[in-house]
Amino acid sequence: MTTALTGALGGIGAQLGLLQLGGPAQKFTYARSHPTQALPLIAHIYQNDGVTLIKTLSVLSRPAIIATTANGGYEQLTLELATKATGISTGNVLRLTEQGGDGSFIFGGVIEDIPDATAPDKVSHQLLVSPFAFELADTYVQVNYTVATDVSQMARDAFAATAHCSCDQISVPAATGITGMGDFRNMPAQNLLDNARGIAGANWYWFVDELGRGWFQPMGSGAIYTLMQGPDYQEQTTSRSIQQQKNDILVIGGIPSGSAVQITSRYTGASQSGVNGIGVRSLNPPIQVPGVVDQATLDAIAASLGAVLDQPWNRTDISVLSTFAKRLHGSQPGGGMVRYWQAAVPSLPESEAGGGFVGPYILQKTEDNGLLQKVTAGNIPMTNQTDIDDMVQRLARNLLIGSLLPH
Secondary structure, eight states, X not given: OOOOOOEEESXXXXXXXXXXXXXXXXXXXXXXXXXXXXXXXEEEEEOTTSOSEEEEEEESOOOOEEEEOSSBOBOOEEEEESSOOTTOOTTOEEEEEETTSOSOOOEEEEEEEOOEEEETTEEEEXXXXXXXXXXXXXXXXXXXXXXXXXHHHHHHHHHHTSSSOBOOTTTSOSOOSOXXXXXXXXXXXXXXXXXXXXXXXXXXEEEEOTTSBEEEEEOOSSOSEEEEBTTTEEEEEEEEEOTTOOXXXXXXXXXXXXXXXXXXXXEEOGGGSSTTOOOOOBOSSOEEOTTOOOHHHHHHHHHHHHHHHSSOEEEEEEEEOTTOOBOOOOOSTTOOEEEEEEXXXXXXXXXXXXXXXXXXXXXXXXXEOSSOEEEEEESSSOSSHHHHHHHHHHHHHHHHHHHHSOO
């Protein structure tokens, strides 16, 4: 009698082809451990295909690994080597693990420079590594959505255009039911992602993780990480600002076929008036998106920008102690959702005492030096006001440029 095959073949979360045949199915978790002390880094060097291993190297330095987990990716890293980087060339893929850690990759990217420096007292050998997310700004897409297209398809097209970014059915949903139209030929892939999240809504974000896996998700609603004041953190800064709140947003589209005028859409927020109103705060200049000639798509962009900009911005910065043995990361559905607990009676005198849980907030930025984790989390998937400004400027600038380029 034939025995049924059970198990997992290439399970989700597999790194470089995890294979399990037979036996009980793989139990996967997004949880990752974080060491209680800074561990040395090991660099794994691959050919540009990211699969063919060339060599492994010990890394002398332990730089802070910084990631923008809401609408971004990792920052560039400069790694110090013990010896000259022989057998390595620019364009090779590099991935980092921790010696004595859990074996998971904590950073990945492409080697873009191999500087060597000689001084009277020392010789240094370095590698400059750009994360995979950088390719989204360097790679142009050639897509023109003339019919209503799901935003998840737009995200897949953006990631697929690059050399090292990819996605799957977990990181990008098969379908969302949210659609839009537009001409994005001769646009950076990052611009396509920003337009997709603009259509999808204020709670959507994108992220490219350490494996080059692209995420396009709505932020979660429940906390994955709970940080307790005292055992998990001691230093924290919170803010609630309306400095950049905008409640009057005009979006100007292109000229539809058969028409002689541009279409427009205007967001007018309720915060303009009422007992708690802040008056009219207009976004200046208006958003120009000449590549969009569908009114429903333009309305969705205006509504999404309004949902993002027309609200106070809650943000907290927390320095997480090494005793918190979990690595905070955004490589999971809904992002890294965090809540934190404050003592009802603070140890220091202050004008007002608080207490209880705050959040959940979505991780916006993480900084990990191997010992401490510094995180920024907020009520919307925006890293800072610069991210909002960049999103607005890309909508205006890149789409305008694209409309002037030959199609």
